[in-house]
Amino acid sequence: MTINTGLINKHLKKITSSRHFAKSKISCDLLCYLTEASLEGKNPKEFTIGVELFGKKYDENEKQDSNIRVYIHNVRKKLKDYYDAEGSKDPVIFVVEKGKYRVRFDSPKDHRKPVRYVFLVPFLISLAALIAISYLFVQQRTQNNNPWEDLPVWQSFAENEKPTLLVLGDYFVFSGELPTGNTGVYRDFSINSEVEYEHLLDKNPDLVFSLSKSHLTYLSKMAAFCQSHIYKVFAQTGAEIHVKLSSDLQPDDLKNNNIIFVGNYKNMGLFENIVNDINFSFGVGSASRQLIFSNDPCAEIYQPTNNNTKETDYALVINTKGYTGNRFLLFLSTQDIGNISVVNQLTKPDYLRSFINEKSKQLDTESFKALYQVEGINKTDLSFELVKVE
Known part of the structure; x- marks a missing residue:
């Protein structure tokens, strides 16, 4: 875009007065310095910024300052937060590119969200399955042959006036240089959201220069x-x-x-608050942290395991009321085998009917939690056992 100095300075003042910048004098001073330098056509280095802005004195051999990189990273993050909120309709967008120390002034049209791509194989499989299913059951639909008619778990979704959304838990990945020397994506099992990714960078600021957020994501075979x-x-x-x-x-x-x-305990996203509000008489944990908590400090904790010979997973089904007369049905597991097995069983009318009849005295079909132990090999279940229901 054509640079309008008056417009740039006007919005610089608005940005530095915003709640994202106002409490950080370093970030405000740094953004003002970089803006002025950029308008003058300069491209300052870490050394120059340290001397001119922060009055630092360096040894003759010092040409880099890691603190400056951290300050720059913070400015980038604050700019992102600003444009995600109060600056969302600004006619000019300040961008500090990764690896550079000058400001680029963009038009909003330059920041239209790109099409979100995912690894396509699971969806191609799902599409083929959907076509086949639609063909096989089209006659049953026209004849109202509904084996779920007297089974409230699924029928309650069919009869509810609100539409149903199947949410598949996808996994957070980020980009970086691979051991092969090429650029690719990483999956860290302990990082399952942008918030956790930002915490990683806060603790390890040097990673700012080797890692970046990716527009990619991926689904496991479970989906x-x-x-x-x-x-x-x-x-x-x-x-x-x-x-x-x-x-x-x-x-x-x-x-x-x-x-x-349908997803993992670790990628619940918006459902995490819903699950945290539910009372459990048991807990579920992984090797690194607890995933489902109980109010009882002496509650039994079920921990999935995975070795070369056998997988043991604890899959949790939560059927509960939503916020506006709608329904929530959550399938959670740590490994693919748990949800694959449980969803397979609970979508069989005979199994669901026996489950409801057997547990009718202790089961409220409008709201229940069921924990299953699933054992198997390579996503094939060898045993399936109901452990808890409440």
Whole structure:
């Protein structure tokens, strides 16, 4: 865009007065310095910034200052937060490019969100499964042959006036240089959101120069298998269902839809607050942290395991009321095998009928939690056992 100095200075003042910058004198001073230098066509170095802005004195051999890099990183983060909030409609966008120390002044049209890409294989599998299912059950739908008619878990979704959204838990990845020397994506099991990624950079500021957020994401095989089974149920009930990734889910979706979530305990996203508000008589933990908490400090903790011979997973099903007369049905596990097995069983009318009849005295079909132990090899379950229901 054509640089309008008056407009730039006007919005610089607005940015530094915002709640994102106002309490950080270093970030304000640094952004003002970089803006002025950029308008003058300069491209300052770390050494220059340290001397001219912060009055530092360096040894003759010092040409870099890691503190300056941290300050720059903080400015980038504050700018992102500013434009995500009060600056969302500004006619000019200040950008400090990674690895550079000058400001670029963009037009909003330069920052239209790119199309979100995901690894396509799971969706291709799901699409093929959906086509096959639709073909096989089209006659059943027209004849109202509904085996779920007297089974409230699925029928409550079919009869609810709100549409149903199947949310598939996708995984957070970030970009960086691979051991091969090429650029690719990393998956760190302990980092499952942008917030946790930012915490990583805060603790390790040098990683700012080797890692970056990626527009990619990915789904495990669990998503394709479970989506196929759930779509089969909805084909039989005659109800509509739509699919969305958990990373794309918005708070309004939780009000306007019935929700079926299939994912990992670690990538619950917006559902984490819902789960935290539920009382459990047991807990579920991994090797690194606890995933499901109980109010009872003496509650038994179930911990999944995975070795070369066998996987043991603890899959949790939560059926509960939503916020606006809608329904939530959550399938959670730490490994693919847990959700694959549980969704497979609970989408069989005979199993669900026996489950409800057997537990009828202690089961409120409108709201219940069921914990299953699943054992198997390579995503194939060898045993399936109900451990807890409440």
